[in-house]
Amino acid sequence: MTRHHSPAPTRRALLKGSTLAAAMLAAPWLRAQEAASAPASATAAAVERIPKLTLAGPYASVSTGFIRIVEAGLLADVADSVEFLTWKDPDQLRAFALEGKADFIAMPSNVAANLYNRGVALRLLCISVWRILYIVSSDPDIKTLDDLKGKEVLMPFRGDMPDIVFATLCEKLGISIGQGADAVTLRYTATPLDAMQLLLTRRARHALLAEPAASVGMRKSRSLPVSAIAPALLRSVDMQQEWARAFGSQPRIPQAGITVMGPHMDNAPLVARFMQAYEEAQNWCNAQPDECGKLVAARVDMLTPEGVADSMRAAPGEVVSAAKARAELEFFFEKLAARQPKLIGGKLPGDAFYWNSEA
Numbered sequence: 001m002t003r004h005h006s007p008a009p010t011r012r013a014l015l016k017g018s019t020l021a022a023a024m025l026a027a028p029w030l031r032a033q034e035a036a037s038a039p040a041s042a043t044a045a046a047v048e049r050i051p052k053l054t055l056a057g058p059y060a061s062v063s064t065g066f067i068r069i070v071e072a073g074l075l076a077d078v079a080d081s082v083e084f085l086t087w088k089d090p091d092q093l094r095a096f097a098l099e100g101k102a103d104f105i106a107m108p109s110n111v112a113a114n115l116y117n118r119g120v121a122l123r124l125l126c127i128s129v130w131r132i133l134y135i136v137s138s139d140p141d142i143k144t145l146d147d148l149k150g151k152e153v154l155m156p157f158r159g160d161m162p163d164i165v166f167a168t169l170c171e172k173l174g175i176s177i178g179q180g181a182d183a184v185t186l187r188y189t190a191t192p193l194d195a196m197q198l199l200l201t202r203r204a205r206h207a208l209l210a211e212p213a214a215s216v217g218m219r220k221s222r223s224l225p226v227s228a229i230a231p232a233l234l235r236s237v238d239m240q241q242e243w244a245r246a247f248g249s250q251p252r253i254p255q256a257g258i259t260v261m262g263p264h265m266d267n268a269p270l271v272a273r274f275m276q277a278y279e280e281a282q283n284w285c286n287a288q289p290d291e292c293g294k295l296v297a298a299r300v301d302m303l304t305p306e307g308v309a310d311s312m313r314a315a316p317g318e319v320v321s322a323a324k325a326r327a328e329l330e331f332f333f334e335k336l337a338a339r340q341p342k343l344i345g346g347k348l349p350g351d352a353f354y355w356n357s358e359a
Contacts, residue, residue, distance in 0.1 A: 046269040053079040053274075056096045057106030059086055059300050061211055061317065062129045062256040064292065066106060068281035071295055075277050078270065097122065103264050104274060108256045109329060110161055110336055110343045116353050117345025122259045124322040125275060125355045127329065128282065130252035131315045132211040133162055135237035136196075136218065139205055142236040144245075145173055150181040154195040154207035158188045162208055164339050165239065165253065172246040196220075200230040208239070212303065212311035219307045235314065247331075254329050257322070260355070275357065279319050289313055323356035 053075060057063030063084070069075055070084045085102065087093040093111070096102040097120050105122075107115075112124050135142065135153065142148060155163050166186075167177060176183040187204070189195040196217040198204040209217065214235055220226045221233040244251040258278065260271055285292040293309035322329070336343045 047078045047273050048269075049078055049080070050270075051080050053082045053104070054085060054102045055082065055104050055106075056085045056087055056102035058088070059303075060106070060256070061132055061311070061315070062106040062258070064285050064296055064312075065128065065278050065281040066104075067296055067299060068284055068292065069277050072281070072284075074281060075274065078273050097261065100262055103261055105259050105261060106256065107259060108161060109254050110333065112257070112259050113329075113333060113349045113353065114343065114345040116349045117347055121262045121265060123265045123355050124329075124349075124353055125258045125260055125271065126278075126319050126321050127254040127257040127325045128278075128317050128319045129256035130254060130317055131238075131240045132255060133165065133239035133253070134209060134211070134214045134235045135206055135239070136199065136209050136214050136233050137206045137236035138199065138202075138231035138233055139236070140234060142206065142234075144237060145169060145175055145184070145242055148184045148206060148237075149175065150183070151206060152185045152187050152204065154189050154198060154204050155186045156189050156192045156195050156208070159340060161255070161336065161343065162210065164336050164343065165243075166208055167339060168335050169239070169242050169246050173242070199233060200226055202229070202231060205231075206236070211315040212308055215311035215314055216303060216307035219304070219310055249328075249331075252318075252328075254320075254325050254332050257325075271355065272357070275321075282317070282319055285312065286316060321357045322354040323358075326354050329354075 055066040055069065057066050063086075066084045070082055073082075075082045085096070087096055087105075093105075093107065096105055097115055104125075109124070109127060112122065116122055116124075135145075135148070142151075153166075155166065157163060163186075169175075170177055170184060177186060179185055189198070189207075192209055192213045195204070195207040195209060196213060199207055199217065200221060218233045218235065221230040238251070240251040240253055243249065243253055260274070264270055289309040289312040290305070292312060293305035293307070296308045297303045297305040330348055333344045333348055337346075337348075341347075
């Protein structure tokens with residue numbers, strides 16, 4: 001892989017892309033797939049044992065597999081210790097990426113492209129989060145974006161990926177953003193939690209939220225004591241279905257995945273063994289949503305096992321290698337860059353960005 005020597009990314013450059021991970025908060029997804037064909041012991045035999053592996057990610061859907069790997073010891077055959085660290089903001093993500101503090105990092109797909117285009121030594125291994133964006137509403141008549149005309153929608157994080165996705169879809173579907181009976185009015189909030197609080201206290205009716213925040217908020221609206229004042233909240237508009245309607249594609253968006261960093265990028269046996277463990281972890285999470293909910297909630301105070309399990313059932317994911325997802329990724333990146341080029345670092349990433357399991 002060619003190493004670039006562009007200036008290191010600034011916090012401002014990373015902020016817009018990485019706040020999606022905060023919006024996801026902390027939970028699961030991932031559709032079960034077939035386990036890798038080679039047994040773990042056979043794969044591990046080709047891997048030179050290392051003292052420690054560090055996995056890093058946000059408390060978000062994309063990190064659930066990491067938590068399972070650590071808790072179940074799925075990589076104990078190739079590393080003496082495996083730890084999971086969290087990055088909570090752009091500064092921490094930058095430190096992990098630039099200072100060699102992690103070997104595998106979970107992050108939004110556009111942030112991976114941004115870092116790569118700014119000279120960070122990384123490779124995108126896979127996309128595993130595809131279906132997490134929803135309009136949560138207290139109005140049962142809201143089914144599509146067209147139904148939001150003349151209404152106000154709460155939008156966490158101005159100019160971040162969900163905001164750009166929303167604007168792109170509205171433009172494609174002929175829906176104006178602004179004021180008036182035929183337009184959707186956006187009201188920006190600092191965080192998804194702020195948006196959820198406005199919904200639960202009846203000061204707003206519609207918000208664009210990512211899983212697991214959507215599922216956690218919906219469950220809160222039906223549980224005492226919150227349910228005494230809160231309206232019943234519904235997952236009203238599936239943004240992935242709207243993406244398919246607008247562009248004639250599959251109902252999914254390649255939103256987040258896993259990267260391998262620096263010295264391990266060209267360690268093919270280790271990467272293959274890691275991917276085997278990661279897919280195994282996702283299979284387990286999909287097959288055991290209640291148990292995985294307990295696993296994740298034990299690490300995140302603001303989440304409940306029930307809310308995490310609801311999120312997993314509502315938003316199953318799919319582990320797809322970066323090479324196989326490339327066409328969808330580039331289509332997505334082009335749509336983001338058309339409105340905010342900095343979200344991907346100004347250009348499409350090159351060939352070496354995409355891990356190919358068959359190479």
